[in-house]
Amino acid sequence: MILYDNLEEITYLEKIVSVLTNSDVELVFINNDGMQEINKNTRKINKTTDVLSFPHDNSFLDTNFLGSIVINTELAAEKSQELGHSLENEISLLFIHGLLHLLGYDHEIDNGEMRLKEIELINKFNLPKSLIVRTLD
Template sequence: MSVFFDNRQQEKDIDSHFEKQLERVINIALELEGVIVPVEVSISFVSNEEIQELNREYRNKNTPTDVLSFPLVEREDLDNMVQAQEEILLGDIIISISKALEQAEEYGHSFSRELSYLTVHGIYHLLGYDHMTQEEKKAMREKEEAVMEALQINR
């Protein structure tokens, strides 16, 4: 698995410690989901202004959000690629560092925990999960919490 990081914000330094943590988050999520093909994921760290622009353009919502995900492969197709020799481009995760800092303070936990949670939330969107209904939200939340528990990243 490859994770490519793109830091396009100035508010918080995202060092190799954070990058390694997020790679672990993704690895655990993929492992728990039974994804055995090699994948490539891109994570971009952006400002509130940039994520608002993306949210407006792609979701028709003119407000900043914490995380956006752009899958490049359907989950069913991914599951059928068991013989893949090269990495499959799974998709892109865009995280607002401003929102992550704000939410960490609001929820009373560390920035590292919030960044990890937003990454696991994003990876589950890339894997085809959503939270449009209460049932979907519950299922996705249980999966997210399982990853956080496996990493011993608690609230």
């Protein structure tokens, strides 16, 4: 189940979650300025970005909460227009990317496992190319 912060229920994202985990995920939508502030405070990078993930440390609590995904809707709208697909598709791609990070995948250090999982999910949900795949083109 997704714990929503800002927008109405998005059932297509719940379907994506249900394929990968039974855990709860918080989804936060934010603008460029808000994302830049989060990125600066958490990663010491003073610029905006499209998606960030914050895994929850469940080692000391008995909880079903996996973590939080923050999506920059301004950048998502720009990228969806640039690439000629819907905002819903772009948000789905960003969400998949963030969710895989919550699940422990890391495209910066793995041997392509995250890319393969993204491709599998893109095909399953009939989505356009993912973040990782786009950077490989």
